[in-house]
Amino acid sequence: MLSYQHGYHAGNAADIHKHITLILTTQYMLKKPAPIHFFDTHAGKGLYDLSHEQALKKQEFKEGLARALAHRACLTSDAWQHFFHVLEVCPPNHYPGSPLWVSSLKRKTDRHTVFELHPGEHSVLASQGGLEAQQPFADLGRVVYGDGLAGLVRALPPKTPRLFVLIDPAYERLEEYDDVADTVVAALAKCRHAVILIWYPLLTAAKHTELLKRMALLEQPVLQSEWQYKEKPEGWGMYGSGMLIINPPWVLEEQLQESFAPFAEQLRNVDNAAIGHTLKRL
Ligand code: SAM
Numbered sequence: 001m002l003s004y005q006h007g008y009h010a011g012n013a014a015d016i017h018k019h020i021t022l023i024l025t026t027q028y029m030l031k032k033p034a035p036i037h038f039f040d041t042h043a044g045k046g047l048y049d050l051s052h053e054q055a056l057k058k059q060e061f062k063e064g065l066a067r068a069l070a071h072r073a074c075l076t077s078d079a080w081q082h083f084f085h086v087l088e089v090c091p092p093n094h095y096p097g098s099p100l101w102v103s104s105l106k107r108k109t110d111r112h113t114v115f116e117l118h119p120g121e122h123s124v125l126a127s128q129g130g131l132e133a134q135q136p137f138a139d140l141g142r143v144v145y146g147d148g149l150a151g152l153v154r155a156l157p158p159k160t161p162r163l164f165v166l167i168d169p170a171y172e173r174l175e176e177y178d179d180v181a182d183t184v185v186a187a188l189a190k191c192r193h194a195v196i197l198i199w200y201p202l203l204t205a206a207k208h209t210e211l212l213k214r215m216a217l218l219e220q221p222v223l224q225s226e227w228q229y230k231e232k233p234e235g236w237g238m239y240g241s242g243m244l245i246i247n248p249p250w251v252l253e254e255q256l257q258e259s260f261a262p263f264a265e266q267l268r269n270v271d272n273a274a275i276g277h278t279l280k281r282l
Pocket of ligand 1: 116
């Protein structure tokens with residue numbers, strides 16, 4: 001039984017970290033003409049209304065999207081430019097999820113498969129994520145109701161020469177960290193060159209430690225980007241967002257730095273917020 005619904009968290013600091021990393025990686029992969037198959041194992045419902053009661057309950061977008069908009073003048077990398085452009089063409093006060101960010105960039109020759117296991121979220125996603133196909137959004141491709149981890153491994157290898165995967169679970173169950181690691185190992189066994197993005201939360205309980213250890217054992221290069229968006233709490237809680245990029249495009253490290261360093265600096269200096277961005281190779 002799935003209880004998580006991303007509408008409660010849409011546009012939060014983790015979404016901004018994840019989606020800028022997603023846009024950057026996609027932009028760099030698209031510089032080569034060979035077609036890509038994009039897989040999104042945990043797609044969510046597509047488009048989120050930030051005036052809906054779910055989003056208003058905890059107003060997490062204040063630590064994410066609202067901060068990016070407030071510091072927009074300093075956020076000038078290609079990824080940020082695309083980010084703000086897409087927000088402008090969305091309905092007012094709405095925030096796009098990962099399937100829409102990919103659909104705003106992909107080409108006609110690319111393929112796209114998105115999985116969602118929550119029946120309600122899936123039915124919204126299946127109707128184009130709540131957004132009619134319009135520029136710059138292409139249609140979402142294949143929208144599958146089912147388990148994205150098993151579905152991904154079954155679908156590999158793709159027919160396209162290149163493969164891109166986003167794995168973005170809610171980690172409602174502790175075993176999900178292991179399930180993600182098992183899936184990555186199985187996917188790479190079928191497709192060694194896959195570019196895989198994994199999101200994980202930075203929790204005081206540090207539940208992601210084992211996942212990092214397993215990913216550090218891969219033959220493939222792994223880049224880690226962590227965005228700490230508030231002081232680590234004394235008790236229980238989430239204080240940051242982590243991304244692992246397996247087989248990262250070679251410019252990505254520099255580009256992530258260029259995209260996040262000015263944002264972190266602004267937030268520290270102007271908002272006096274406890275912000276840190278760290279990058280390293282596992
Ligand atoms: N990737 C989305 C984005 O960036 O906009 C957010 C995804 S949200 C963190 C996680 C989603 O995964 C939820 O909508 C949840 O219903 C769905 N989910 C949970 N377990 C799943 C599974 N095994 N396969 C596919 N979807 C799953």
